[in-house]
Amino acid sequence: MPADTDVPLIVEMRGITIRFPGVLALDNVDFSLRPGEIHSLMGENGAGKSTLIKALTGVYAIDSGSIMVSGEHQSFVTTADAQAAGISTVYQEINLCPNLSVGENVMLGHEKRGRFGIDWKSTFEEAEHHMASLGLDVDSRSILESHSIAIQQLIAISRAMVLDAKVLILDEPTSSLDRGEVEQLFGVIRSLRDRGVAILFVSHFLEQVYEISDRITVLRNGQLVGEHLVEELPRDALVAEMIGRELDDLTAISASAGREVDRTGTPVLRAAGLGKRGMLESADVSVYDGEVVGLAGLLGSGRTELVRLLYGADRPDTGEIDVAGVRQRVQSPRHAMARGMAFSSENRRAEGVVSDLTVAENMILGIQAQRGWLRRVRKSEQDAVVGEYMEALGVRPADPTMPAGNLSGGNQQKVLLARWLATAPELLILDEPTRGIDVGAKADIQRKVAELSAQGLSVIFISSELEEVLRIAQRVVVMRDRRSIGELESSKVNLDHLIDYIAHKEGSVLQ
């Protein structure tokens, strides 16, 4: 039941701008919520979804623009201000107290008081009453962490109802739920909508967004792209809006995609039916000598999960991996490295650079780890490696003694690329190597990948930018909802085909 457009808005954000040092995180964004609607906020990583939510919940101060809630101007300084105005948030990682009872969590700060302080009996009864109104039958004296994530999420929603929320924000609530649990959650969300609560829903799962939403707002690069009723926005239009169609001057590299790859021999790596509970359902991928295979799909489709399993960063439950035709059980990153793999994580700061070590130390960390601590990489050898890659990749500033944490994102990415190339891998896995970096560094990295693969290096290349994938990879494996759903030859498709394929369940467009 889509909401009526004439109903007065409950939340009205106008011209919201938020700046972080060096970045315009939100640029003049309008956003509104109506009572009794489920409104999805869509956008790729870095689009500004979380920033917008944090502006609405008082986590970030806005640099310009206005926020009206229930017709009154608000300037939230803390999250408590936002809560007082009736805005509650249920985060992906549950922000309740795991070692308190369910009832205490639901009623925290709103305990029933009797003559001798808190009246626990009626407090717990009240908590159960609130939960029952959401169809939740849980003993309010049980400890919160003894329940599944799904139940904890529903408990968190019950708490929001105790706070008398008029607006409920659900940030990736379904990312760790199974299908039945999602159905239960959706049931609760719909009943809240019917009571007139405005619900802001954020999810990477397209199917779920289309199942539950009345309205969709799309952000890209901190800007508002559009607001649509769900039935007026076909899936491919949504994906196109999210990803954008920026044409840049990187056509020189496009020769890479058209290069013929010999796929008659044994693949460097082949994985079939790879899966791990809660991460990846099932994925197949193979890579041949000198081939660049792109993984395309929206965030949360299982791209990162797949390569982490290939590299041994996580251990698969199901499926098989052959390296150069030999069945392998890849147990750890070390193990994978010994088999000629290298993996550069999408999470540069947390899983890539060692920030306090110098650029030079970061570059040789991979080879040093392979050799063990006793056989130190000699100074002359280190200088040779560092000199070569500083030059070849154009690291700026060209000072190898600088702590790597002080470099810009693009240069950190180059340092990581150098670390892995120095180990002379046969298969290089790059997860979002060009995210959040400037165009120049992006071109440098793409050019290097194209050049090395032409010399025989095999590469798995993940990027949210589909043009980039189509430009570099000869073959693209498409992923959706934690599965690999098919393969395309880059030379035979264009961006529209790929978007279609990602958006439509059957992917029958090309057959």
Next chain:
Amino acid sequence: MTAIIKHRLFWPASALVVLITVNMLANASFARITVRDGHLYGALIDILRQSAPLMLVALGMTLVIATRGIDLSVGAIMAVSGAVALTIIDGSEDPGGFGTIMIAILVALLVSLVLGAWNGFLVSVLGIQPIIATLVLMLAGRGTALLITSGEITTVVSAPFKQIASGYLVILPVAFFIWVAAVVVVGVVERRTALGMLTEAVGINPEASRLAGVRSRGIIWTAYIASGVLAGVAGIIYSSNTMAADANSAGYLIELYAILAVVLGGTSLMGGKFSIAGTVIGVLIVQTLESTILFLGVAPAKSPVFFALVVIFVVLVQSPRVHRWGRSVFGSSRTSSAPDEDAEKKEVAA
């Protein structure tokens, strides 16, 4: 000039110099060094000699802290090591024999190594938090030492063993040469091999190190073993000084002084970058301060408060925040240097 002030050992070293200067001003005899029988004597020489146990323990602590850990069991390991060595000498028919002493030392160090390996096992293999993992031995270790000495304070007479703590080699105390040797060995092993760099990598970013193929388990384990062995050597020096295996007072609270020395030397308790030279300076600060208390004749009842006040002062002098505050109050022209970039760097949330 600014290069010197910016050096990370500038403030610890100045604190040490100031401390020594204050002592010399208070009592000129502090700096006096006399020669007797070809040996040097004096307050400064005493500091070099007496700092040996703390120096060894703090060296090990530096490595453990670099891995984001902590080792609370070092004092207890000292007690066990001393008890083992003296019990062997006590039970031998030739307590003054060179062979007896070598065996006593070797067995004591082997036991210390096993204890360090136990700590490392709990932390790196079982993943127990370091503070809890080493608390086990901190509490149980002294009990074990009491068991070894059957609950008594074993005293022995063995002139050669006594030489370890009180003897002289050429003109300086043996104990001084022992700690210098330990510093050199640890320095060479950490900085001439890749162990130091890999230890720092694991301490700074464990996950990035794992993905880069670093054997973090082995590296963390090694740090605890080194800490155990170094504490064992400290225990031998301590017991040689007293010639009595006193399970209750050997290395009492030394873990806390060692942590203090490491921090004074500029190594962060958050792990990562460590400085062996800094730890050496930190230990000398702590030891000089102990001597100062004796030298200035601070009453025993007041000495802990005096110690604490000086430590607070030294820590404040080193604090970057106090430096900034000082600059803004006294309006120096150096304020142009970037003011705490970390605090202003806000991670952009997507």
